[in-house]
Amino acid sequence: MTGHGFDVEQVRKDFPILQRKLAEDRPLVYLDSANTSQKPQSVIDTLTEHYERHNANVARAVHQLGEESTAAFEGARDKIAAFIGAPSRDEIIFTRGITEAINLVANVLAWADEPYRVGPGDEVVVTEMEHHSNIVPWQLLTQRTGATLKWFGITDDGRLDLSNIDELITERTKVVSLVHVSNMLGTINPVAEIARRAKAVGALVVLDAAQAGPQLPYNVLETGADLIGFTGHKLLGPTGIGVLWGRSEVLAALPPFHGGGEMIEDVRMERSTYAPAPHKFEAGTPPIAQAIGLGAAIDYLSALGMENVAAHEQAITGYALERMLEVPGVRILGPTDMVDRGGAISFTMEGLHPHDISQVLDSYGIAVRGGHHCAKPAHRRLGAQSSTRVSGYLYTTEAEIDAMIEGLHQVRKFFGVA
Structure with missing residues (x-):
């Protein structure tokens, strides 16, 4: 996948942790960058x-x-x-x-x-x-x-x-x-x-x-x-x-x-x-x-150029929003289009707790955040106690978003809501 102004696959080689395999030899799919970003080799x-x-x-x-x-x-x-x-x-x-x-x-x-x-x-x-x-x-x-x-x-x-x-x-x-x-x-x-x-x-x-x-x-x-x-x-x-x-x-x-x-x-x-x-x-x-x-x-x-970073963030977030809205029971908390929108996507799934969603996704090597994200008033205003949050960054690929979507379907099957 080529990003806007840089090759994402080439960028990923700069981040040692993204090469890691987790339990059952599953590749790491890191979608928790709003929480903390991964570090390139140059920083290390x-x-x-x-x-x-x-x-x-x-x-x-x-x-x-x-x-x-x-x-x-x-x-x-x-x-x-x-x-x-x-x-x-x-x-x-x-x-x-x-x-x-x-x-x-x-x-x-x-x-x-x-x-x-x-x-x-x-x-x-x-x-x-x-x-x-x-x-x-x-x-x-x-x-x-x-x-x-x-x-x-x-x-x-x-x-x-x-x-x-x-x-x-x-x-x-x-x-x-x-x-x-x-x-x-x-x-x-x-x-x-x-x-x-x-x-x-x-x-x-x-x-x-x-x-x-x-x-x-x-x-x-x-x-x-x-x-x-x-x-x-x-x-x-x-x-x-x-x-x-x-x-x-x-x-x-x-x-x-x-x-x-x-x-x-x-x-x-x-x-x-x-x-x-x-x-x-x-x-x-x-x-x-x-x-x-x-x-x-x-x-x-x-060196990458923040205009290029922003363009990739917009593209990968837009792709994630489109794919997530295809999953039955998903409710996005926040804007569902890319007008004046950044990279964090918080969502709920009908009948399922965010921690359960996060744990099942983790069993497939997919790292997301489950909880209130230190934003309890916003959750309360939108009628949700907590949510699951997906957040990519400059190293995130469409294939990783696809893996997360497949993971959400597996969550539904696991809890019998398919």
Whole structure:
């Protein structure tokens, strides 16, 4: 199978785990990339080489290893800035993942100076389709500060309900935080339009780009947002690494999140002063190898071309949707066409539990996700306790989708619903 601008079969050779055979000598069919992506050999080799040849702490040591490690770490920051169209490398903050990135923002807004401080009478707006990591931190912030949490609803077909946008985004709105591409529904939200409405009332706009970053050519300025988080392990990179991008003027105005080494300008027993961004938000030893590994992942994606990655993701997801709608009893939760749609496909099968579906598919070597995907409110809104999720990526083939479809027919036979 040839992808859009690259040969998928050739790409698959770069991913050692995709050559693996599972129980009963069944080939691995990996359809859980919205959960975590697999890693190309170049990323694995980069991590190994760092530990074998360059391992040292960054910014602290003046010896050769320290200089090499620092150069590679800061080089990864440069690569990420270029990858997402950030005007300055100093707008790239390394975190442990997008969960920490959003928690960082939600926490510092509680003690920021105006105009960013969130307090009594202020309102924070999210959506009903958010991952829990873009709901719970804002619940904690509003509960602790006396602010109010409001949210956009979801339509029956899994889109944002914007009909009451004028009631939700008002002069009292301090923050609007939403997902760019839903990890459960696959919906691509009109973030630039929502950001324009939010900026018109002076609200801060925060985006969860955990799914958008791996799937779309990304330019942070085109979104209209002020702060955007994404995570490395969904982007061919290692676990334990994430990125928070922020506009320079916003980062300069926000107080630090963690206190410790390397985030300071000066420390006296009476008080401390802080380094400018990004170091103000990177206390302690950072995830050095993970950041360098993420840099290698971005090199790999850039060589393929994100336009090509996006085109393949669209094609393979469209093919999967068509095939899945042929299976009796399948209900797609979310858009059933490829208009403004990303790669995650969550579904239910009449009379069957998602965990049972997932376990039978796994017996055929097909890896999917069963559960609520950290999106309980969205499931509740669409009348489902949980679902099974299929998510391909740049290494997914039509043959793997066909294997999954055949697996769903086997699920029906196994449970006697054929």
